[in-house]
Amino acid sequence: MSEEKRSLRERVLSLRSALTPEERAFKSQRIQAIVTQTREFQEASTIMLFMNFRDEVETTELAQIVIDLGKRLVLPRCAPKGVLIPALIEDLEKDIESGMWGIREPKKEELTKVDPLEIDCILVPGAAFDTQGNRLGYGGGYYDRFFGRLAEGTPKIALAFHCQIVDRIPVEFYDKKVDMLITEQGIMRFKETL
Template identity: 40%
Template structure:
């Protein structure tokens, strides 16, 4: 299936989840992540800030901040069409609507960060394969980010079961994640 069609179909399925069902699935995914005891082993963690019907990452980010982890979140440098990171300390006061209305760090927090300090990434995606390849939203931000790193951090993707597909059109620049966690499975 063509990427654009598949992307639209899966996002539509995600958008159709009613609020109670979505909350239940998000909690199952969060519990599966926490049961892996992964977050405790890393200090510099980059986590996407959810928008729309994406899996809610705010409980994860809150956990990281409460456990004194260095939490980095993305923002888009529109001028250079790049995703950059900022360290944040407070979810309520450090974020504001940004690129496509996605919460991003406020401007005064946007300081140059050496991306190579990141040792764990919690990444979004639209679809994933059992081989852990991901299809994002088509901007290439995460693939470019992963390719720019000198060392590869652990990459974890959060997804609903229906986002796991048999195959995706894979490009040479596509970089798989290390673990995909859904409400019913952990793909390593």
């Protein structure tokens, strides 16, 4: 990983961690409201989401909304070698445990794997984003690899706070773009989804 990426990640994450818990809660509520109004979310029947970690956009309530709407909720479990295992979640209380790095993820024992081709909308985290749809993750390459397993045209929607947007992210050949970025200030579309 380049030094440029590392320093950019540190700089943006320090901005994000400077948000107060109240600001984070308010902005997360705003982001959630925007997400649920998008056509991509409303038309999807199988939605992959992430459980927020540290000071990411709060997603627990959004995950419950997916379940309450009768859609299939898929959460990732981190496996060795940078692999994400998509698993079906029916109950946020019973089906989740604290996994690698303390991230909440599907329980290993009761894993109900989901074919990535069945996912019709994926909501992803990231450290920083630019206005061209480039995403700077946390350095493991989990999502960049996983995007290649999704069906062609599956909307890849990033959730972040506005302070995580930068002018330019250094891109390497294996880095994958997102189709949309949703912050508390609204939606940025980088590709028209059908």
